[in-house]
Amino acid sequence: MATDKELSDFLENVERRAYKQAIYAVRKNEAALDVVQDAMIKLAEKYGDKPAAELPLLFQRILQNTIHDYFRREKVRGTWISLFSSMAPKGEEGGDFDILEVFEAESGTPGAESSLDKVEREQILASIDTEIQKLPTRQREAFLMRYWEDMDVAETAAAMGCSEGSVKTHCSRATHALAHALKAKGIYL
Secondary structure: OOOHHHHHHHHHHHHHHHHHHHHHHHOOHHHHHHHHHHHHHHHHHHHOOOOHHHHHHHHHHHHHHHHHHHHHHHHHHHHHHHHHHOOOOOOOOOOOOOHHHHOOOOOOOHHHOOHHHHHHHHHHHHHHHHHHHHOOHHHHHHHHHHHHOOOOHHHHHHHHOOOHHHHHHHHHHHHHHHHHHHHHOOOOO
16 A cells, blocks of 8 residues: 555656646646646545555556546537527627638647548547557557656556566567558558
């Protein structure tokens, strides 16, 4: 069982990386802070009695679920906003106001992306996800912890219960396998 000190030290150590991960996902500073805070509270409340060695993996799963929850809430809010905006009174000139007629998305944002670009990006991401799922379990774990969760080699080794050399080997094999599989599909990253 993790002591209060171990839990506190873990949360202090993971805070900056978790925020970085959340900001990449939600793209809003305040929302990222809320996501990280919620994830930390959930870990402390529900899993504070787990061994210290299990905390990194538990926290990463909680953080990912909290990010997904954020997007679900945003989708629901967006639905309600669009429903209420459709009931708004007509413009001064008597015509319907259409936000899409006056809205110009900022370059480089998802809104400015063409439908073709969105579909291509989604297909590439789906291909990458499929290939990651095909990796052997240990390679997939090492790859995701190192490159997705941004954990260093020592943290990954501790979380996986293996040596740092094994983590490096698993990551190397995973990246080579992914590169080969994606090149075979015509995807060059």
